[in-house]
Amino acid sequence: MLYFPGPHSYTGEDVLELHGHGGPAVMNLLLKSCLSAGARLAQPGEFTLRAYLNNKIDLVQAESVAAIIEASTHEAARCAVNSLQGHFSARIEALVSLLITLRMLIEATLDFPEDELDNLKTLQIREKLDHIVAQLEQTLAGARQGNLLQEGIRIVLAGAPNVGKSSLLNQLVEEDAAIVTEIPGTTRDTIQRTIILGGMPIHIVDTAGLRETGDIVEQKGIERTLAAIKRANLVLRLLDSSQHQPAAPDPIKQYIPDDKPQITVFNKIDLRNENPKIEEDEHNSSIHLSAKTGAGIELLRQKILHLAGWQFNHAGEGIFMARQRHLEALTLASAHLQNAQEYTENEYQLELIAEELRLAQTALSTITGQFTADDLLGEIFSHFCIGK
Known part of the structure; x- marks a missing residue:
């Protein structure tokens, strides 16, 4: 038994840890004994939630605990540790501090006489606002990189039967993940594999070929293909270069929404003795390659990273392990600051500028948990593993 007296424990409360030898049977007996004595099972993320409520960590650091557990790459784990140590929180707090100072300067002039405009120019309000916007955009860029590092992107291979989707999957993952035959319609269900590309996780989904068919099983596979395309961040639209006619209509294009990011891949260049x-x-963007020989695969990898907006940084400097809610809050704060900039273009509208700054500060404060609704806390910690 190890006793950790508060406030120096992980949760800030008195904590007793029981360590038992043996396999699961012995541990289950120990757990049952604790429950019989009046203990209860912890809720998902309860220990970290208690640490947050007891001001041991802020909300960003709490989410970093889950990010460390979920990290699929060394780079993701390193960035999650940086966030746990407070680097992301410090950046947000610095932005909030700048906003508070600027709000103080503006709101202090609201009761001033007619020379308030001259006072604002002397105080360099617009220059200070531009500086905050630049700092926020830099933070948002680092957060987007961290989100890619944690979540990765989802890529779907789409095309008619027998254009080489499964062969391309095998090339990208460097293993025989999918069955490859000359028979069209071999793939009937989606096959997903995850690779690490430049330090970022890439979730690749091979799908059933898209075509009109009366086969009930193949129709189900095509339905799943369309569902996968809808969820994808990027679609690789495969065409057989040995049979493709530029003037002919593309029967696959109708299945892919126009606003969905995509790369057209002309496969089987080896049959025409073409270079990638x-x-x-x-x-x-179009890439000519051979999924059979591997020619042009590196071009495709680099293009995927480029479209994803990924900029690999070995040191991880300036990259924050951000979740989707962090990106939304930063984007919202950026929008309010841009509104504030517009109100300084022709004439200073002090009340409107002050309100936009207040809304930007509120958006940033939701990231660290200084202003967070209880229902959001429930949503965040429900995704933790049981206990920690």
Whole structure:
């Protein structure tokens, strides 16, 4: 038995840990004995929630505990530890401090006489506001990178039967994850594999070929393909370059929404003795490769990282392990600050500027938990593992 007296324990409360030898049977007996004595099982994330409520850590640090447990790469684990140590929180608190100072300067002038505009110019309100916006954009960029590092992106391979989707999956994951045959319609269900590309997790989904069919089983596979495309961050639209006619209509294009990010992949260049290449215009990116020989695969990997917006940083400097709610809060704060900038363009509208700054501060405060609704706390900690 190890006793950790508060407030120096993880939760800030008095904590007793029981350590038992043996396998699961012995531990289950110990657990039953504790429950019989009046203890209860911990809720998901309860220990970290107690640490947060007792001001041992803020909300960003609490979420970093879960991020460390869920980390799928060394880079993700390193960034999660940085956030747990308070680097992300310190950046948010610095932004809030700058906002508070600026709000104080603006609101202090609201009761001033007619020379308030000259006072505002002397205080360099616009310059200070621009500085905060620049700092926020830098933080948002680091948060987006951290979100990619934690969540990765979901890529779906889509195309007609027998264009080489399964072969491309096998090349990307460097293993025989999918069965490859010359028979069209071999893949009837989605197959997902995760690879690490430049330190970022990439979730690749191979799907059933898209075509009109009367086969009930194949129809079910196509339904799952369409569902996977809907959830994807990026679609690789495969075409058989040995059979593709530029003037012919693409039967697959109708299945992919126009606003869905995608790369057109012309496969089987080995059948035409072509060299791999990449073609780009303002609307589309196309890569010519061979999933059979591997020619052009590296071009595809680099293009995927580019479209994902990933910038690999070995040191992890300036990257914060951010979740989707953090990105939404930072984006909302950025929008309010941009509104405040607009109110300084022609004439200073003090009340509106002050209100936009207040809303930006509120949005940032939800990140660290200084202003957080109880229902949001329930949502956050419900995703933790049992106990910790």
